[in-house]
Amino acid sequence: MVSPMPLDQRRAALDGLRAALAAGHRGASPEAFTQAEASVVRSGLGSLDAALGGGFPRGTIATLEGPPGSGRSAVAARLLATATAGGGLAALVESPNGPEGAFYPPALAAAGVDLARLLVVPAKDAAGIARAADILLRAAAFGVVVIPAVALKATAWTRLAGLTHRSNALLVALGVAASDELRYFASLRVRLQAPAVRWSGGTGLFCALAGIEVEAAVLKHKRAVPGKRARFDCTTFERDGAPLAAPRECVVRGVAAERTIAL
Amino acid sequence: MSVACALVPAYRVAVARLAAPALRERPLIVADKLERGHALELCPRAYDLGARAGMTLVQAAACAREAAVAVADPARERALWERALDALDAASPLVEDAGNGTAFLEMRGIAGSESHYVASVREAFASDPELAALPLAVGLGPNKFVARAAALVRDGTIVRDGDERAFVAPLPLHVLGLERATLERLELLGVTTLRTLAALPHGPFVRRFGAEAARWHALAGGVDDAPLVPRVRRLAIDRSLFGEGTAEREDQLLFALRTLVARVAEDLALAGKRCGVLRLEMECEDGERHPLQTTLAQPTSQTATMFDLLRARLEGVVLRSPVVGLHLAAERLEDGGAKLSLFANRDPDPDVVGVALARLEAALGPGSALRASVVAGNRYEARVAYEPFVAAHVTRSARAALAAPAHDDARGTLAYRLLAPRRVEVRVRGGRPDAVGARRVLEAAGPWRVDEAWWAEALDTGGRPIQNDAYDVLLDDGALCRIVNERGRWFLCGTYD
Numbered sequence: 001m002v003s004p005m006p007l008d009q010r011r012a013a014l015d016g017l018r019a020a021l022a023a024g025h026r027g028a029s030p031e032a033f034t035q036a037e038a039s040v041v042r043s044g045l046g047s048l049d050a051a052l053g054g055g056f057p058r059g060t061i062a063t064l065e066g067p068p069g070s071g072r073s074a075v076a077a078r079l080l081a082t083a084t085a086g087g088g089l090a091a092l093v094e095s096p097n098g099p100e101g102a103f104y105p106p107a108l109a110a111a112g113v114d115l116a117r118l119l120v121v122p123a124k125d126a127a128g129i130a131r132a133a134d135i136l137l138r139a140a141a142f143g144v145v146v147i148p149a150v151a152l153k154a155t156a157w158t159r160l161a162g163l164t165h166r167s168n169a170l171l172v173a174l175g176v177a178a179s180d181e182l183r184y185f186a187s188l189r190v191r192l193q194a195p196a197v198r199w200s201g202g203t204g205l206f207c208a209l210a211g212i213e214v215e216a217a218v219l220k221h222k223r224a225v226p227g228k229r230a231r232f233d234c235t236t237f238e239r240d241g242a243p244l245a246a247p248r249e250c251v252v253r254g255v256a257a258e259r260t261i262a263l
Numbered sequence: 264m265s266v267a268c269a270l271v272p273a274y275r276v277a278v279a280r281l282a283a284p285a286l287r288e289r290p291l292i293v294a295d296k297l298e299r300g301h302a303l304e305l306c307p308r309a310y311d312l313g314a315r316a317g318m319t320l321v322q323a324a325a326c327a328r329e330a331a332v333a334v335a336d337p338a339r340e341r342a343l344w345e346r347a348l349d350a351l352d353a354a355s356p357l358v359e360d361a362g363n364g365t366a367f368l369e370m371r372g373i374a375g376s377e378s379h380y381v382a383s384v385r386e387a388f389a390s391d392p393e394l395a396a397l398p399l400a401v402g403l404g405p406n407k408f409v410a411r412a413a414a415l416v417r418d419g420t421i422v423r424d425g426d427e428r429a430f431v432a433p434l435p436l437h438v439l440g441l442e443r444a445t446l447e448r449l450e451l452l453g454v455t456t457l458r459t460l461a462a463l464p465h466g467p468f469v470r471r472f473g474a475e476a477a478r479w480h481a482l483a484g485g486v487d488d489a490p491l492v493p494r495v496r497r498l499a500i501d502r503s504l505f506g507e508g509t510a511e512r513e514d515q516l517l518f519a520l521r522t523l524v525a526r527v528a529e530d531l532a533l534a535g536k537r538c539g540v541l542r543l544e545m546e547c548e549d550g551e552r553h554p555l556q557t558t559l560a561q562p563t564s565q566t567a568t569m570f571d572l573l574r575a576r577l578e579g580v581v582l583r584s585p586v587v588g589l590h591l592a593a594e595r596l597e598d599g600g601a602k603l604s605l606f607a608n609r610d611p612d613p614d615v616v617g618v619a620l621a622r623l624e625a626a627l628g629p630g631s632a633l634r635a636s637v638v639a640g641n642r643y644e645a646r647v648a649y650e651p652f653v654a655a656h657v658t659r660s661a662r663a664a665l666a667a668p669a670h671d672d673a674r675g676t677l678a679y680r681l682l683a684p685r686r687v688e689v690r691v692r693g694g695r696p697d698a699v700g701a702r703r704v705l706e707a708a709g710p711w712r713v714d715e716a717w718w719a720e721a722l723d724t725g726g727r728p729i730q731n732d733a734y735d736v737l738l739d740d741g742a743l744c745r746i747v748n749e750r751g752r753w754f755l756c757g758t759y760d
Contacts, residue, residue, distance in 0.1 A: 046673050069743040070440035071597050073760035089611050099759060100683035103284040105647050111676035119652050120633040121623060131626045139619035197705060207708040209735045210744070211677055211760065231666035236677040236759075 041144055041170045043078040045110075045232045048216055052188070053224030059168045059221070060187035061161055062147060063178045070192040071214035072174050074104065074111070074234045076146045079172060081112030083144035091119040092102040093132045093147040100148055100175075110237035126150040133160055133171065140167035149175025149182060157185040198233075211235035265371040265386050268402045275304040277397050278340050289411055290330035294320045302620075347394050348494060354387040359407075360494040367407050369491050377403055377421045380475065404430075408487035412438050423571060427485030439479055457483040498534060501592035502526045504544035509548060509585035513648035516586055518576075521570050523591045528566040532592060537562035541747050543573055545580075546588040553580060557621055561613050562597045562653070568614045574711030579625030596721070616654035619739025620683035641713050642729065643745070643757065644681060674677035681747075681757050689746060689753040695734075699746060699755075702738040710748070735759070 005013070040055030042162040049055050056062050056079060067117070083090035092111075096102035109115055123129045129150050136145050137160065152160075159230065164171045173182055176191065198210040216230045271277055275293040280286050280579040290308035294300040302316050302323040312327035320332065351358045357369035369488040370380045381401045389395040402413025402424040412431055414418035415438060422430045431438075434457050436446055454460050458732045461483035469476045481487070504523045510516040520543075531538060538563040539668035545553040555575045563569065620632045640646040653659040696707050735755070738744065743759040 034443070043675075067741065068680070068758045068760050069741055071675065071677070071760065073680060074675040077678050078675055079309060089616065096681070097683050101680035104643065104679035104681050104757070106637045106643075107676065107679040108635070109637055111678065115637070118635065118648065120635050121627070121631055122633065123627060123631075126446055127541050128627055132623060132631070135619055135622045135626060138622075139615050140693065141616050141619060194743075197706070197741075197743060201708075207706075209677075209708055209743070211674075212759070232673060234674060234677040237676050237679065251605075 041079055041082055043075055044082060045075070045078060045230070045234050047230035048075070049188075051216065051218055051228035051230040052190075052221065056172070056188060057144075057172050057223050058170050059165045061157070061164055061171045061173060061182070061185055062188040062190070063175070063182060063186045064190055064192060065149070065175060065177055065219075066175055066192035068100070069212070070194050071212060071216075071234050072192050075170055075190070075192065075216075076105070076174055076216070077108050077111035077113060079144050079170065080108065080118060080146060083142075083170075084114035084117040086143070088142055088143040089117050089119060090144040091121060091136045091142040091146070093121045093129050093136070093145065093163055095124065095148060095239045096122050096127070097124070098148065099263050104237075107237040126152060127245060130156050130160070134163065135171055137163035137167050137171065140169070140217045142167075142169055144170045144172065146172045149173035149178050151179045152181065154184070155179050160231060161185045183220070185221065187222040188218070191217045195199075209236050265369065266404055266407050267355070267368040267370050267380055267501055268404070268414045269347075269365040269368065269384050269388060269406070270368045270402065270411060271347075271397050271413040272396075272400060272415075273304055273306055274344070275335050275340060276306045276333075277364075278336070278343060280342075281393065281396055282336070282339070283333065286331050286333060290327055292320070292323050292327065292330050292332050293335050294332055296330065297334055299332070305330075325410070343393070345497070347388065347397075350387050350391050350394060351384065352387075353390065354383045357491055357493055359491045361407075365411065366505070367410065367491055370403070375499065377423075379421055381421065389673070392666035406485075407489055407491070408482050409485055410616045425706055426583055428461070429482065431485045432456065432461065434462065439482060441479070448472075456513045479710060484673065498536065498596055499592070500534065500538070500596065502525060502589065503590045504531065505546075505588035510588050511585040517574060520568075520573060520577075520591075520746040523589050524570045524573065525566050527591050527593050528564055528569065529565035531596075535594075535597075536598060537564045538569075538593035540593075541573060542567060542594055543576075543594040544590040545582070545586050546590070547582060547584045548587050549584040551584070551701040553579065553582065559617055561616075561617075562595070565614075568617075568660060571614075571618045572621050575621040576625050578623050579628075613654045616744070619653060620654055641715065643679070643733075647681075661727075678760050679757055680760055682755060684747070684754040687753050687755045696736055696746065697754075698734060699738060699753075701745070702740055702742070705737045705739055706737040707734050708736075 022084070040052075040057050042049050044056035064075055066072045080090045080092065091187055092103060094102050107119070121132045121136070123132050129147050130152050133145055133147050136142050151241070160171060173186070178186060183189065193215050195215055196210040196213040198209055198212065200210040201207045212234050214232055214234055216232075218226050218228045220226050276291050279291060279293050289320055290312060291306045292302050292309050292314055294302055295303045297320070300320040302314060302318045302320060304316055305323075306315050309327045309330045310325075312330060314323040314327040314330060318326070323373060324330065336664045340363050343359075348358055348360055348366060351366055351368060353368060355368035355373065360366040361367055368384060373380065376381070376518050381402055385399065387411050388397075388399050400418040402410045402415070402420050402422075403414050404410035405427055407423045408421050409427045412434055413422050418664065436449060436457065438457070441449075454463065460479065468480055472479075478497055485662070491622070502523055511517055539559055541559065543555045543557075545555070545664045547553070555573070555576055557572055558566070559572060604627040623631045624748060630651075631706070633649040635650040636648050636650065637646055638648045674740070687699055689696050696704050698704055713729055716731045729749075731747045733745055733747045735743070737743055743760075744755055747754045747756050
């Protein structure tokens with residue numbers, strides 16, 4: 001005759017079985033690829049981080065692609081904010097006289113960037129941008145480095161990818177579209193567009209820009225499942241005035257993928 | 264007469280005129296900076312026109328319209344005064360540096376008459392041709408205060424022992440160097456000269472004006488007990504490497520540089536100092552000299568840090584002939600050790616950041632490592648200021664480290680990109696933008712008017728005060744821009760992204 005197992009032992013066995021099932025299930029699901037906190041830079045935008053499996057992976061090149069007005073700079077600003085808020089340094093390489101212009105520091109500050117810990121490097125051309133990125137990544141002191149997505153040779157991207165991996169930094173390339181070389185070397189590609197722009201108030205003097213709605217699509221992800229989408233809002237950085245009225249939407253139809261700002 | 268005073272009245276003005284001789288005939292205002300600056304010092308003619316030190320530059324220029332403005336150069340002022348002090352060493356073994364433009368010399372025990380003392384000070388000063396061009400006044404008296412007052416009254420004034428009280432009695436109160444508010448209080452009480460001040464009863468005067476008034480009262484009687492303080496000698500640490508062959512290749516040059524840096528580091532360790540600036544000079548075979556100055560992220564005496572920084576700085580240098588000599592000077596010397604943060608293990612290493620900054624400067628030129636800050640302004644462009652990024656500030660305070668916020672907001676913040684203003688064609692319908700170039704305007708917000716007055720420092724493209732209307736426009740292709748109408752001409756100034 002077999003005596004029944006004591007109750008506490010039966011409970012322990014049941015808990016063990018549950019844990020094994022959960023582990024097995026988790027191992028077979030996409031969520032298993034979720035990055036550990038320390039290995040990613042979170043944007044703080046919940047839906048985007050979820051779509052990326054936790055955030056932007058450190059030690060890689062990521063691209064933020066989209067036309068001007070699509071919210072790429074807003075996402076980059078949040079990454080810079082995360083890097084500086086955690087006590088680290090971040091760097092921003094830009095071409096102030098180029099077609100994309102220079103980041104506006106008050107907007108960065110409103111996004112949470114600690115400007116005292118942000119190194120701004122003005123560069124004139126693609127070679128200068130590559131050189132600056134090389135120096136910054138080699139120092140391994142900057143958690144996030146944002147550069148314009150310029151067309152560089154594959155050898156330059158190979159070098160930058162190696163340095164990014166060694167320094168465990170996140171190199172973010174920002175542009176309308178990524179070149180073939182950049183597409184190859186980027187571990188993460190996110191495409192953004194703004195399907196709607198929000199205005200508050202009536203028209204003219206009584207109208208003000210309230211923000212945009214951003215749609216992000218993960219085109220490529222080497223460490224998580226690509227193809228996911230996220231939607232989030234970006235509000236204007238000028239907070240000194242209360243909204244004049246409830247926001248109203250202006251939907252932009254047929255957003256040109258290759259839009260530029262050369263008017 | 265034991266003390267001589269060498270005084271250069273309005274020293275900053277004198278140095279500015281030395282740099283620009285064309286300004287000698289004009290009233291001159293010396294300011295800290297041209298943009299939003301303040302008047303630091305004036306020549307008597309500018310003072311007579313109504314300008315005063317402490318005024319904003321716009322106010323001072325409005326008072327003295329014909330006055331020229333020069334920007335103060337503290338480094339040059341200090342360097343020149345150091346040379347003056349070195350020259351004055353020839354007149355006395357004890358020289359006190361009382362700030363730029365004023366020095367006291369101990370003349371007790373020096374053979375000669377009073378007039379000889381004055382002549383020897385003047386002669387020492389004139390030994391340097393550049394110093395000789397400065398307007399020097401020499402005074403002689405039994406103590407520092409009387410000697411300075413003598414120099415202020417007239418060049419070459421000699422006040423003998425026992426005459427000091429009578430000499431200072433008719434002088435105005437401002438020779439005491441009192442604050443303006445204190446002077447006004449004393450004038451309200453009818454005290455306008457040192458004689459009337461000295462006549463006041465000591466006890467009640469000190470009780471009313473505080474402990475500091477005891478010294479004013481003594482000075483008004485020609486009594487100054489303050490001893491002369493010998494000036495601190497500047498410690499110079501520099502080493503040279505010459506005559507040991509030439510360096511034709513990079514590795515040879517770096518080997519020599521490492522040797523030189525090690526010697527300087529040894530000198531620093533012996534003196535118990537750390538240096539904040541390294542000045543390297545390379546002498547080439549063709550006689551050309553290449554000076555290089557680099558600032559350390561934080562003062563150090565470590566060989567590796569100094570060498571890394573210099574090597575990074577050398578990356579941007581092209582030499583046309585072999586190097587025959589190196590000279591390295593350590594400057595901005597400081598005592599003590601490096602300050603460490605409580606959270607140092609989490610902070611970036613300032614030395615590493617310093618090397619990266621030096622490399623950036625070598626690769627991209629000066630002004631390539633900046634820190635942005637937000638300032639008050641009417642226009643978007645005027646709300647931004649840039650300054651050089653300083654690696655020494657990367658270490659956080661404990662309070663800041665603990666207060667590191669985590670922002671978790673479902674919403675982002677719209678960014679804005681400043682563009683160099685470019686002309687665009689805008690079609691206006693009903694007083695509002697209807698099309699920008701070939702693109703239709705779907706929505707427009709504005710205008711937001713900026714109308715700056717005549718005293719504003721920024722001017723528009725036509726050299727007039729800025730007057731414009733800004734609009735935020737959404738174009739039919741989805742671009743979200745800020746366009747500005749400046750007196751009928753339209754400019755694209757930025758995009759939201």
